[in-house]
Amino acid sequence: MADHAFGGIRIRNLYKIFGSNPGAYVEAVRNGLTKTELNVKYGHVLGLRDINIDMPSGSIQVIMGLSGSGKSTLIRHINRLIDPTAGEVLVDGTDVVKMSETELRTFRRQETAMVFQKFALLPHRTVLDNTVFGLELQGVGRAQRIDTAMRWLERVGLKGFEQKYPNQLSGGMQQRVGLARALANDAPVLLMDEAYSALDPLIRTDMQTVLLDLQKEIRKTIVFITHDLDEALRLGDQIAILRDGEVIQQGTSQDIVLRPADDYVANFVKEVNRGRVVHVEAVMTPLAPGNGAPHGPTIAAGVTIEEAVRLLASAPEGDITVVDATGKPLGRVTFRQLAGAMVNAQETGHRAVA
Amino acid sequence: MDWFYTFPHMNDDMLRDLKKTIDEGFRGFTRSYGDVIESLFTPLQHFLISAERFMLKTPWPIITLLILAIAYAATRSLRIVAGCLVTLLLIGYFDMWEDTMRTVSMIFVCTVLSIVIGLPIGILMARSNRMQRIVNPILDVMQTMPSFVYLIPVVMLLGIGKVPGLIAVVIYAIPPMIRLTDLGIRLVDKDVLEAADAFGADNRQKLFKVQLPLALPTIMAGINQTIMMALAMVVIASMIGVQGLGQPVLKAIANQYFTLGIFNGMAIVGIAIMFDRVSQAYGKRLQKHREIAHG
Numbered sequence A: 001m002a003d004h005a006f007g008g009i010r011i012r013n014l015y016k017i018f019g020s021n022p023g024a025y026v027e028a029v030r031n032g033l034t035k036t037e038l039n040v041k042y043g044h045v046l047g048l049r050d051i052n053i054d055m056p057s058g059s060i061q062v063i064m065g066l067s068g069s070g071k072s073t074l075i076r077h078i079n080r081l082i083d084p085t086a087g088e089v090l091v092d093g094t095d096v097v098k099m100s101e102t103e104l105r106t107f108r109r110q111e112t113a114m115v116f117q118k119f120a121l122l123p124h125r126t127v128l129d130n131t132v133f134g135l136e137l138q139g140v141g142r143a144q145r146i147d148t149a150m151r152w153l154e155r156v157g158l159k160g161f162e163q164k165y166p167n168q169l170s171g172g173m174q175q176r177v178g179l180a181r182a183l184a185n186d187a188p189v190l191l192m193d194e195a196y197s198a199l200d201p202l203i204r205t206d207m208q209t210v211l212l213d214l215q216k217e218i219r220k221t222i223v224f225i226t227h228d229l230d231e232a233l234r235l236g237d238q239i240a241i242l243r244d245g246e247v248i249q250q251g252t253s254q255d256i257v258l259r260p261a262d263d264y265v266a267n268f269v270k271e272v273n274r275g276r277v278v279h280v281e282a283v284m285t286p287l288a289p290g291n292g293a294p295h296g297p298t299i300a301a302g303v304t305i306e307e308a309v310r311l312l313a314s315a316p317e318g319d320i321t322v323v324d325a326t327g328k329p330l331g332r333v334t335f336r337q338l339a340g341a342m343v344n345a346q347e348t349g350h351r352a353v354a
Numbered sequence B: 001m002d003w004f005y006t007f008p009h010m011n012d013d014m015l016r017d018l019k020k021t022i023d024e025g026f027r028g029f030t031r032s033y034g035d036v037i038e039s040l041f042t043p044l045q046h047f048l049i050s051a052e053r054f055m056l057k058t059p060w061p062i063i064t065l066l067i068l069a070i071a072y073a074a075t076r077s078l079r080i081v082a083g084c085l086v087t088l089l090l091i092g093y094f095d096m097w098e099d100t101m102r103t104v105s106m107i108f109v110c111t112v113l114s115i116v117i118g119l120p121i122g123i124l125m126a127r128s129n130r131m132q133r134i135v136n137p138i139l140d141v142m143q144t145m146p147s148f149v150y151l152i153p154v155v156m157l158l159g160i161g162k163v164p165g166l167i168a169v170v171i172y173a174i175p176p177m178i179r180l181t182d183l184g185i186r187l188v189d190k191d192v193l194e195a196a197d198a199f200g201a202d203n204r205q206k207l208f209k210v211q212l213p214l215a216l217p218t219i220m221a222g223i224n225q226t227i228m229m230a231l232a233m234v235v236i237a238s239m240i241g242v243q244g245l246g247q248p249v250l251k252a253i254a255n256q257y258f259t260l261g262i263f264n265g266m267a268i269v270g271i272a273i274m275f276d277r278v279s280q281a282y283g284k285r286l287q288k289h290r291e292i293a294h295g
């Protein structure tokens, strides 16, 4: 592991059918049998259909969808808590589906860690003993595992709570224990199945911040499941949207907000605060390349509209030049364009496509 | 129409022959293997005898202190400890100390045996539905068969004495231990078990780090019931030679000694309540942190 960079996760042509004889229907599903038909005619449930996702190492992949869309089913294929009906799950180049039981156990101990919606802590163990759980299963020595656990407990803000039991803590704190337990494993893959869905909104934002701060340091490949778009947009480097077991759109938060693939996604993003998601490049009027030096105020590409408005609120009227990292001008944007983009979805969409 | 009024049964000779054949078969089996089987149980006999010797030879104040210390360690409740003390003092004062010690040692050995046998069976049952389907009806038979009936083969095989008595008591008392172990493990939260899987626990680790600890309060309830049922068998077991509080009761029934019967009966009730309160309070203490966590 030490001198080899983790290769990320690739999911290839993954199908999952629940029922007594799933293998018999894969072909039919491949050829277009729908979820409803499969259920009504054959009494089988279509969990996932032809999933293909690349999750680059070190990024946060969000998987989003409504209840029953197959999110939990999908994430459980990555550590094979669920066996697929067909397809490949390549983690760091190795197909998880083909692993023997022993290989799978070693893989789960060393390559993945998981955080659960209902926390799934061991109620008879203290916070500290819960945190060492993964290391204990690996057979790490007592002194070392306590050392590691204490470090992560402190990192997630639970210093002083080591000897408490889970039922003495609030939901938010319990999930911090869940997070510390997962991080203590130091596995390259972190799986989080609606890890924050059971928390109230303030705690939730708090925990999102904790995760984002940590990620700057640990650079894990995180798969994060949620049905909350704001959470998805805030956390996700990449987002995949799932409906009835199918991926209907994948991309960055910008892609999703600016170019929803269909009405289902459009409905999802309707209420979103665009100012926080859309970058200034998406609304600017591009310059022809090599069009002279910038004049007047400038702003860096990659800044969100909301930030741009804040930065420019006191700037003089007129055009603002968007520049790239090297200071090269990319385009011009007016205050009116920025304000318009924040309130009017349609216009932004057209401009972005145009 | 004769068949309508009397149930058409197997003809008398055939029935007699059938019973005779089975009896003789079993007797033959006893004759040829009785000694071997008896020798299999010698370790048990040693265990039983040394437990009894310990309880009888140790001076009563030390035994009393020991029992109180165990009660305190298990319950952390001074009220229960005081209750135990009063019970023990009354038993001693009414001159039933020795019989009580014999009974307590028998119950102790029986409980240990039930745990040693019952726990693994319960675990296997929880792991496989087929095993559960096989074992459950056997447990039903063990619990509903009048206990006198299974005294017969036990006595035929092993004669009269402590060991056959103990075996009869264990057969009667072990079902709740097995059932509640099975139940406790099956009731373990699926989410927690999934977490153990996700972190790469093997079957052993899951059993010892997750399933058994989480099932412990339920298993404790099983142990409690096993002890209570074993106490209920004390009088019946004394019919085949188990010494203790049962024998005076038996004598009292035969000779209509009302007070003797009542005194010894009360002593049985006394230790039953003692065991019950202590093991229940211990079970509760185990529960303390295990209610479904809020959040």
Ligand SMILES: Nc1ncnc2c1ncn2[C@@H]1O[C@H](COP(=O)(O)OP(=O)(O)OP(=O)(O)O)[C@@H](O)[C@H]1O
Pocket: A018, A019, A045, A046, A047, A065, A066, A067, A068, A069, A070, A071, A072, A073, A074, A227
């Ligand atoms: N073991 C199973 N047997 C049969 N059907 C199942 C099983 N597990 C899941 N399903 C079905 O698969 C579909 C996807 O379920 P899944 O739990 O993955 O949804 P989800 O997106 O995680 O939903 P939620 O937001 O409610 O957690 C659902 O239709 C569900 O009924």
Ligand SMILES: [Mg+2]
Pocket: A071, A072, A073, A194
């Ligand atoms: Mg789910």
